[in-house]
Amino acid sequence: MPETPRSRDQEPHVPLPVEIPVTENIADDALDLKTQVVRFVLTGGLSAVVDFGLYFFLVQVAGLPVNVAKSIGFIAGTTTAYLINRRWTFKAEPSRARFIAVVILYAITFAVQVGLNWVMYEAFPDVWWRLPLAFVIAQGTATVINFVVQRAVIFKIR
Template sequence: MDEQPTTAAPRKNDLWGQVIRFGVVGAFSAIVDLGVYTLALHLGLWVHAARALSFICGTSTAYALNRRWAFGVEGGRRRALGFVLLYGTTFFVILGVNALALAVLPDRWWTVTLAWAISQGFGTVCNFVMLRTVVFKD
């Protein structure tokens, strides 16, 4: 009996597979984001400008990897526009969450990193839900 070869392409409606792939992409994109944030702060960039720059770098990484690997869809203007609108909205949300966390957390050596992590976590949950249900939905 001949067996059909399996492909490594992600199944579009496989929720747990998408969650795992999204998590891997998110972890990698977060490393990019935090690395840029830390470097920008080290170079003396204003904290909010550093967060904006790091968000753009992490987001660009996330889009490229999520579109093809996590959600297994082709690109296109509509999807790219949806992604830009979603992440543009998320951008302002994470800046607000980051600023709020900086305002309420005690002034310690770990405060900036924790504020980044809180804003990143909040944005990640919002992004997964919207990517799966709106942007990368077929």
């Protein structure tokens, strides 16, 4: 068969990460700031449950070191957050450039969150509230950084 010129849509590409399926065009309507904040907080709450639940289990039950457990929890929680926020909070279509930007942002917030968690964990006395309070401070800081950068930069990328 003779070769036909390929269109841009037919060129080989690197596949995007597996994500929650969508049945409608999610980029049709941009959401206002208030709606985005509410959705971001709800998504963050769910993601924090995933993060903290795994973190707590890995420290208290599995006996992993705090930084290892926090790292694993962070990865699980932020993956959950990205998948939900991209589609529900920011209504953004898939984009390799955006995904790369999110990976860079999450690498930065990973360092901030794990580092701040460790500093707070070491600063507090060895009492029952030490682990959750260190987590909340680190999580809160990372959440603010994530929302600002995602809204102002990442979900503006096409």
